[in-house]
Amino acid sequence: MKIANIELGERALLLAPMEDVTDPSFRYMCKRFGADMVYTEFISSDGLIRDAAKSLKKLEIDDAERPVGIQIYGHLIDPMVEAARMAEAAGPDVIDINFGCPVKKIAGRGAGSGMMRDVPLMVEMTRRIVAAVKKPVTVKTRLGWDEESKNIEEIALRLQDVGIAALTIHGRTRAQMYRGEADWTLIGKVKNNPQIRIPIIGNGDVDSGPKAREMFDRYGVDGVMIGRATYGRPWIFREVKHYLSTGEALPQPSVAERVAIAKEHLQKSLEIKGDHVGILEMRRHMTNYFKGLPDFKSTRLKLVTSLDTAELFATLDEIACRWGGYDLSEAVPAPLSHNL
Incomplete structure (x- = not known):
């Protein structure tokens, strides 16, 4: 094409x-x-x-x-x-x-x-x-x-x-x-x-x-x-x-892989937008990497309220440690309502 x-x-x-x-x-x-x-x-x-x-x-x-x-x-x-x-x-x-x-x-x-x-x-x-x-x-x-x-x-x-x-x-x-x-x-x-x-x-x-x-x-x-x-x-x-x-389906990324992807995404957002705006604009993305994790409410709250980069990266590490063995292979994020 x-x-x-x-x-x-x-x-x-x-x-x-x-x-x-x-x-x-x-x-x-x-x-x-x-x-x-x-x-x-x-x-x-x-x-x-x-x-x-x-x-x-x-x-x-x-x-x-x-x-x-x-x-x-x-x-x-x-x-x-x-x-x-x-x-x-x-x-x-x-x-x-x-x-x-x-x-x-x-x-x-x-x-x-x-x-x-x-x-x-x-x-x-x-x-x-x-x-x-x-x-x-x-x-x-x-x-x-x-x-x-x-x-x-x-x-x-x-x-x-x-x-x-x-x-x-x-x-x-x-x-x-x-x-x-x-x-x-x-x-x-x-x-x-x-x-x-x-x-x-x-x-x-x-x-x-x-x-x-x-x-x-x-x-x-x-x-x-x-x-x-x-x-x-x-x-x-x-x-x-x-x-x-x-003709073969790839398995969904593990929690550890999703953490690595979220970290890379966050780092890129910080590089482009600076710390404050970069963090704010990542909030709409961050928790969607981890849809389906059980007992995630308090961790999700940290991801969408923290304005400290070190705390955000530490929270992502915590996700990898706490849920590293959880199977997210069937978890697919809920679709957006405003795809153009």
């Missing part, structure tokens, strides 16, 4: 952009475990052009993450074009447009999946962005706004015509949010349309090697994007790749 001139290999695996999740340290960990491409958290076009500190911070990427895409969202063409230029200046490999976020405060304003109710505006915005930047432009979207307007086949062709380099499709409508099962049938129809020349990436409910292989084999997609299943489980990319190449 290639996005423009970016070679991602056969059966590419991509990390989905997720707000408050795919920060630099988490992208680094997913990349280390085999993600072929990663994406930033989505970034507001309005925030960028107002020079909002939080939005500007999200533009920061590292060479270790490459290939990496910066994802932007907004509902007005001119601010989105300016945001795309600002994102390009940050040096990503790809500019991705978010036409898929279903959250009410975004979609309700006409951004994210709200754009699916105005296809001409979506197409014109994309055309203008493609013309404004030199980097490849990709799009992430959904099947449609609701069950009565699953228009992704039309949208895919029109976006291809204005120059996007790849399309990621989440197998739900906006109305579904994240309820029910993702429907990959229309994703497969888009991919197998003889008029489609760009890579088609499928997204939705892939949480294992067998599920990923089914999506590649049954629907013929070029890549699979994994979102909620990565939370507290960045090693899922290693799992899936092993299964795709051997």
